[in-house]
Amino acid sequence: MKIGILGGGLAGLSLGYFFHLKGYNFKILEKNPETSGLLRSVNIDGFTFDIGGSHIIFSKDKEILEFLVSLLKTNIIKRKRNTKILYKGRYIKYPFENGLSDLPRQDNFECLYYFVQNLIAKERGLLKPPVNLKEWFYYTFGKGIAEKYLIPYNEKIWKFPLEEMSMVWVERIPQPPIEDIIKSSLGISTEGYTHQLYFYYPKFGGIQSLAKAFEESIKDNVITNFEVKKIKKEDGKWVVSNGKREFEFDKLISTIPLQELFKTLENVTKEITKAVENLKFNSIITVGIGIDRPKLNDFSWLYIPDREILTHRISFPSNYSPYVAPEGKSSLLAEITYREGDEISRMSDKEISERVLDDLDKLGIIDKRDIICITVNRIRYAYVIYDLNYKENLRIIHKFLKDMGIDLVGRFARWDYLNMDAVVKQARDYVEGHSQV
Numbered sequence: 001m002k003i004g005i006l007g008g009g010l011a012g013l014s015l016g017y018f019f020h021l022k023g024y025n026f027k028i029l030e031k032n033p034e035t036s037g038l039l040r041s042v043n044i045d046g047f048t049f050d051i052g053g054s055h056i057i058f059s060k061d062k063e064i065l066e067f068l069v070s071l072l073k074t075n076i077i078k079r080k081r082n083t084k085i086l087y088k089g090r091y092i093k094y095p096f097e098n099g100l101s102d103l104p105r106q107d108n109f110e111c112l113y114y115f116v117q118n119l120i121a122k123e124r125g126l127l128k129p130p131v132n133l134k135e136w137f138y139y140t141f142g143k144g145i146a147e148k149y150l151i152p153y154n155e156k157i158w159k160f161p162l163e164e165m166s167m168v169w170v171e172r173i174p175q176p177p178i179e180d181i182i183k184s185s186l187g188i189s190t191e192g193y194t195h196q197l198y199f200y201y202p203k204f205g206g207i208q209s210l211a212k213a214f215e216e217s218i219k220d221n222v223i224t225n226f227e228v229k230k231i232k233k234e235d236g237k238w239v240v241s242n243g244k245r246e247f248e249f250d251k252l253i254s255t256i257p258l259q260e261l262f263k264t265l266e267n268v269t270k271e272i273t274k275a276v277e278n279l280k281f282n283s284i285i286t287v288g289i290g291i292d293r294p295k296l297n298d299f300s301w302l303y304i305p306d307r308e309i310l311t312h313r314i315s316f317p318s319n320y321s322p323y324v325a326p327e328g329k330s331s332l333l334a335e336i337t338y339r340e341g342d343e344i345s346r347m348s349d350k351e352i353s354e355r356v357l358d359d360l361d362k363l364g365i366i367d368k369r370d371i372i373c374i375t376v377n378r379i380r381y382a383y384v385i386y387d388l389n390y391k392e393n394l395r396i397i398h399k400f401l402k403d404m405g406i407d408l409v410g411r412f413a414r415w416d417y418l419n420m421d422a423v424v425k426q427a428r429d430y431v432e433g434h435s436q437v
């Protein structure tokens, strides 16, 4: 049996890795000259930048985490998170609810006051259960934390009205116990989002080293520069073509974004096409900056809810690993989300980089005169947006593909907010569950 895997991101590569362990015959078809998808890293003047955004290795699943770490052998560093939120010129401990005492006093008071008032109202049955993400922020954290941080930050990253977003996504938002909120307000130290408090990162090569570790043993099964353009079934076989060359497979697994997959299929009904068109996602621009200074700060990454500042998050790769910048230099990666057709999407790379440099200089995070190099990259599929209709759209699409016999693994193929650990687990479970193929 010959298996075709569409897409050579982490999902495609890890599927290949697990199939290889079982001795299966497979090929991975990747459109770009290089594999790794969102995990791509580039080297510019000795600086390594993760161009799909800042990636760290962490997981609630100990077994998967140990597996990912073991795959990188000695090419790994463990770090303790030191993440902040930049609020009114102050660095607030992350998550925001665990850093209330870092806020100006009045803001600290309002966060605690509305949190408690909210609890009392909930106890008395005076609060309607939330039906969308915005309402959930108010319902769970109260007006103070919601309006000072959660709402502005989430509006900035999603670029989508929060009242039109489903609450599916909130499982991953840290929800601290009441004691923690009170302690945090009084300045007694607490930690939130603890499964990410310690994280791993490759010593050399950026996050792409993880994708490459999966690829290492299966290189001969990977075909790059192969953009899947047409898929059809002939005499019980799948025929996959890029317009010049064809491959035949008995089984097909897609890890490419659903929108891209549907471009390759024939005889798709209007109902399905509409469901695919209605799936919402956002894109990301990353700006990697090399700096002629040994150290900018001790931060892992920084969230910036301020609407006047273009980037929502900056990370400091040379604080993850000193080997991703030349000796005596440091680096920074700014992330800016956008949606196709919006104002940011129309800005040129030059406008973007100038704006980011001006903003960061103004905030005192960098001195523009220290910049050695800068790289701007755009990634079309960054975050799945769970709008209120996504479940129904996805149900229709997944049923259609299941009936056709195309299996789906990965973030934009399953249309699910999957981190690397979940993608690898999905690939492993898929291969385990298909031992008869």
Ligand SMILES: Cc1cc2nc3c(=O)[nH]c(=O)nc-3n(C[C@H](O)[C@H](O)[C@H](O)COP(=O)(O)OP(=O)(O)OC[C@H]3O[C@@H](n4cnc5c(N)ncnc54)[C@H](O)[C@@H]3O)c2cc1C
Pocket (backbone or CB within 6 Å): 006, 007, 008, 009, 010, 011, 012, 029, 030, 031, 032, 035, 036, 037, 038, 039, 052, 053, 054, 055, 056, 057, 058, 226, 227, 228, 229, 255, 256, 257, 260, 284, 335, 381, 382, 383, 409, 410, 411, 412, 413, 418, 419, 420, 421, 423
């Ligand atoms: C900004 C950001 C930060 C993140 N940070 C973290 C983090 O810190 N930790 C973590 O665990 N996870 C993180 N993630 C999630 C992580 O990036 C994903 O879980 C993972 O990369 C998904 O891999 P994938 O293979 O499913 O998708 P992708 O990486 O998107 O791979 C899909 C592949 O399909 C290829 N393709 C597309 N169309 C075609 C076609 N027609 N023919 C052939 N090939 C095609 C693409 O080129 C790509 O290589 C982050 C994601 C983002 C966006």
